Amino acid sequence: MRQEFRATLGAYIESDINMEEAVRYEFGPDFRLAEWNDIKQIRDIDRWIVSTKLIPGRKYFVQRNGRFIQSGNRVYFFLFSPNGRVPAGFLVHDKFAGKFFLGSWYGDYCHILASKGESYRDDMRRDDPPRGDNGSEGRGENDRNRPGEWGGIRVTMDRYSDRVDLNEQIRRDFRSKCEIADWEDLKRIRDIDEWAFANKLQSGQTAFIARNGKLKYSNTRYYFVHYAPNGKLPAGFLVHEKIGGKLFLGSWSGVERPAIVKEVR
Structure with a gap:
C-alpha cells in the first residue's frame, strides 16, 4: 500500500500533547507520526511537497528509526527550507533533497507530519524476505536493511549514534539476526x-564497523569506514588501514552514521 502523508493545520508543543493521540484525532486511527526515512524514499519530492501542502519555513514533528525522542528532552522534527538555509546553531542530524533538514529541540511549536500505509520499517522487520516478480525471493531496491548476499554484509539505511550501545541497537533493530561487521x-x-x-555507496560516505571485534580505537574514537573512490581523503584523516585504495578505516567520535552489518550464522 502506497503511503499517504498529511500535515496538521495547527502547531503544537510536544510536552503539551500525546503525539499519537493528536494524529489520530485529526486524521483518524490509520495514521501515525511519519517516519523520516520514509520521506527519504519519495522519488518526486516536488510533487509530494505540493500534494502535502508543506509551507516553507515550517517545522514538522516526525520520528526517526521509530523514535520520536532524540535524547533527553529533545524530539525530532524537520525544517522545510526550499532555499537550503538553516538558522545559525541548527543541529542537522540528516538532510534530504537540499530542502529538508532533520533537527531536534524541545519546547517549540511545530506542526505534525502524519502518514498511513506501509512504512519501510514494517517491510524491514518481516520475518520472510520479499518476493520478486517471478515469485522467487528477492530484495527491494531500497531494502538495504535486509541481510542477504555478499556473505550478508550490508550497509544499513538507518543512522546510529556512538552515544548508545551500538551492538545492542543493531541486535534489537534486526531481531538478533545481524551484528556489526568487522573490517x-x-x-x-x-x-x-x-x-x-x-x-549504493556515495563518495565520502561513512559507516560504523568493528576491527578485530572492537568498536573503539580509543576511549572515545569509534572505528568507521570512509568510501573514497578517487582515493582522496579529508585533511588530517588518520588511516588505520585501507582496501583497494577506496575503502579507508578511520576513527572519530560524535558523528551519526549508518553501520555495516552482517548476518549472524
Missing part, C-alpha cells in the same frame, strides 16, 4: 567495487 569481513570480499555499487 576483516570486508577484506574477504573479492570484488569490493561491486559490493560498494550494490550498497
